[in-house]
Amino acid sequence: MELKNSWLSYTAEQKEELEKINAQYRVFLDNGKTERECAAFAAEAAAKAGYKNLDEVIEKKQALKAGDKVYCVYMGKTVALFNIGSDAIENGLNILGAHIDSPRMDVKQNPLYESDELAYLDTHYYGGIKKYQWVTLPLAIHGVIVKTDGTVVNVTIGEDESDPVFCVTDLLIHLAAEQMEKKGAKVVEGENLDVLFGSMPLEGEEKDAVKKGILRLLKEKYDIEERDFESAELEVVPAGKSREAGLDRSMILAYGQDDRVCAYTSLQAFLDTETVKRTSVCLLVDKEEIGSVGATGMQSHFFENALAEVMNAMGEYSELALRRCLANSKMLSSDVSAGFDPLYASQFDKKNAAFFGKGIVFNKYTGARGKSGSNDANAEYFAKVRSIMEGSNVAYQTAELGKVDAGGGGTIAYIMSLYGMNVVDCGMAVLSMHAPWEVTSKSDVYEGYKAYKAFILD
């Protein structure tokens, strides 16, 4: 079964739209390197597009009706947008879902130490990473430090051209004979992912003078004490902006495209859709990379609660109506697919792999080994989704995550399927997934955007 490369099918007008979507996508990537930043970006874009804040709707006891649009942000890290349709809400929702957290290194709660007149920040990696990929790169720090009086200090260091950057050092090759014999998982160990943070001793200090110099700078710049790290969420990410990749500029190289490529295209398709028949929802969630846990992960009830509030404001809420609405819903649960990499062809089943330039990728199931942990979409539902894609000329392909027994992975699909709704996994193909810099195809980004738009309008 041969699928045509999408690039060959575009008109000049489509190419222009493709470039526009990708340029906007890069703005999202450059402004959203953490879940908090992505959530804030989405909320701001929603407000600009005329969405009301659900908290305000609740507080002012406002009524909602068909044609209204609302959004809510939960703990600053998870977002839900609703576009209320003309159909009865009990008939179900069209839901787009993607995650906005990405693999990275989190600063520990007691991170700052000095060793041999160098200051370090100790980190704990987040999500699945090849640790050896995160050394010697310019790194930035994004996040918040919350003081005991409730003040939230926002931190972004390393993105502005004039900012300093950080790095994790690695052993020079001349002394690495022993290191180079180690297995990949042990070449760089988790406890060694400490960020080099300073080297200038504070004058007049005898002990830990470099650390003291750092603490003085932190006090001057952010008015924080060492213990304030205890209530901080500081994320260490690759420094720098997204770039076009390839001489033909057909790809994008950027940090955090898993899963922001799906999050952005879902959000943009959602915001670009004026009115809908079925009430539509766009969910951008946190904590997928560590199992969708916590209050801001998909396993939390925040979405169910928000939906209950929306139905209540519509005068449609009852426990039964809520359950019917959820069970009658259909969802595209979007997360990236491992793009087929000719350099590592042996790890893929080429007939069931995701290729650049072949459109959005559908995974009927994910999981590991014997589909363990998978949602495994219903054939009837996937046929329906195919017909939506074909009806809107969206390029799509189907794939599995690598060869059977090569590994595996999960998404948020199985959690939403607990409501009894139809869910299928989909997303764009990514090369070097979970590496500091990941690659996507611009044409797939465009097809994803088209796919989400078609799905909401169905």
Ligand SMILES: [Zn+2]
């Ligand atoms: Zn993902």
